[in-house]
Amino acid sequence: MDRIEAFKSIAAQAGRGDLTFPTNVDATLKLQRALGDPDLHIDEAARLVQAEPLLAARTVAIANSVAYNRFGNDVTNVGAAVKRVGFRTLNALAAAVIVRQLDSKITRPDLRAKADQLWQHSAHVAALSQVIARRVTNIDPDTALFAGIVHEVGGFYLLSRAEEFPGLLDGEPEDWIEHGEMAIGRGVLTKLGVPGTVMEAIEAMWRGLRALPPETLGDTLMLANDLAPLDSPLHSRAGATTRQSAATIDFVTGEGTLASILEESAEEVRSLTAALF
Numbered sequence: 001m002d003r004i005e006a007f008k009s010i011a012a013q014a015g016r017g018d019l020t021f022p023t024n025v026d027a028t029l030k031l032q033r034a035l036g037d038p039d040l041h042i043d044e045a046a047r048l049v050q051a052e053p054l055l056a057a058r059t060v061a062i063a064n065s066v067a068y069n070r071f072g073n074d075v076t077n078v079g080a081a082v083k084r085v086g087f088r089t090l091n092a093l094a095a096a097v098i099v100r101q102l103d104s105k106i107t108r109p110d111l112r113a114k115a116d117q118l119w120q121h122s123a124h125v126a127a128l129s130q131v132i133a134r135r136v137t138n139i140d141p142d143t144a145l146f147a148g149i150v151h152e153v154g155g156f157y158l159l160s161r162a163e164e165f166p167g168l169l170d171g172e173p174e175d176w177i178e179h180g181e182m183a184i185g186r187g188v189l190t191k192l193g194v195p196g197t198v199m200e201a202i203e204a205m206w207r208g209l210r211a212l213p214p215e216t217l218g219d220t221l222m223l224a225n226d227l228a229p230l231d232s233p234l235h236s237r238a239g240a241t242t243r244q245s246a247a248t249i250d251f252v253t254g255e256g257t258l259a260s261i262l263e264e265s266a267e268e269v270r271s272l273t274a275a276l277f
Contacts (some may be wrong), residue, residue: 006165007179010158014187020161021191025101028052029192032094035087045090046079054100058093059085061275066268067130088142092126096149096276098192102156108163114233115159120277121230122152127272128224131265136213136253137220147198147221149276151205154185155234173235181235182206213251213258223249227262 013019034040034048049056056078063081064074068089075081082090099122103115126148133144158180162168169176185206189199197217204210204218205225214223226249250259262269 003165003168003171004175004179006168007175007184010161010165011180011183011187014154014157014184014191017187017191019157019188019191022101022104022160024104025098028055028094028098028101031055032091032098033193035090035094040087042083043079045087046082049082049090050078052097055093055097058096058275059090062089062093062272065271065275067272086142088140089145092142092146092149095146095192096126099149099153099156102153102160106159106163111159111162111169114169115156117230117233118152118155118159121228121232122149123273123276124228124230124269125151125221125224126276127269128227129220130272131261131269132214132220132224133217135261135265136258137215137217139217139220143195143198144217144220144224145272147201147217148224150189150192150194150198151202151221151225152232152234153188153192154181155232157184157188158234169234176235212249213253 031048031052035045049059059078060075060081062068063084068085069075075084085093100119103112103119106112106115126145129144129148130141133139134141158168158176182203185202186199189202201217201221204216205222208222210219210222212219212223214220250257253261
C-alpha cells in the first residue's frame with residue numbers, strides 16, 4: 001500500500017468511527033464525561049482527578065500558573081487546584097491528557113520526536129489562544145485553550161498509526177493536508193466528543209480563513225497557530241504566515257496593540273505552556 005492509499009485507508013476508518021485508541025484513552029474519556037456532569041460536586045471532581053496522576057499534576061500546575069494564580073498564592077493539593085481552575089479548564093486539561101495518550105504506544109525514535117514537537121506546538125497554540133481570547137477577541141478563554149489543545153489531534157492519531165505503514169510520512173507534506181488532515185481530524189474530533197463550536201473553529205483553520213483583527217474562535221486559533229514559536233512537524237500550511245512574518249503581525253485593539261498585549265502577557269503564556277508540558 002502506497003502512502004496516499006494509506007492516508008485514505010486511515011481516513012476512511014476515522015470517518016466510520018473505527019479508530020484504534022490505546023486502552024488508557026478510553027479510561028480518560030470516561031473521566032472526561034464524568035467531569036462534564038452538571039450535577040458533579042467539586043469534591044467528587046477532585047477525587048476523580050486525583051485518581052489520574054497526569055491530570056492531577058497538570059491541574060495543580062495550571063492552577064499555579066500566572067493565568068490562574070494572580071496573587072502568587074500557590075496551591076499544593078488537587079482539591080484546591082480544582083476549585084481554582086473550575087470545570088471548564090478541567091475539561092481542557094483532560095483533553096490534553098487524552099491527546100498525549102494517543103501517542104503513548106509510539107516506539108520509533110523519529111516518530112517519538114515528531115510527537116513531542118507536535119505537543120510542544122499544540123501547547124504554545126493553546127496558551128496563546130487563551131490569552132488572545134481573553135484580551136483581544138473577548139471570547140471564552142477556556143474554550144480557546146481547549147481548541148488549541150485539540151487542534152492537531154488528527155496529527156497525533158496519524159503518528160500513532162505510522163509504524164503500521166512504512167514510509168507513511170515520507171514525501172510531500174501537502175499529501176497529509178490533501179488526503180489525511182481533514183478527514184482523519186474530523187473523525188478523531190468526533191470520537192472525542194469535541195463540541196461543534198470548536199470543530200467549526202478548527203475547520204476554519206484548515207481552510208485558512210482568518211480576519212485581522214481576529215473576531216471568532218477560528219480567527220483566534222489561526223492567529224495563535226501563526227504566532228506559535230514552534231511549527232507542527234507534519235506540514236507548513238499553504239498560505240500560513242512564515243515565522244519571520246509572524247513576528248511583524250500587529251494591529252490596534254481595545255486594549256492597545258497586539259504586540260503590547262503579547263509583551264505584557266509573555267510570562268502568562270510561558271507559564272501556561274510550561275504547565276501543559
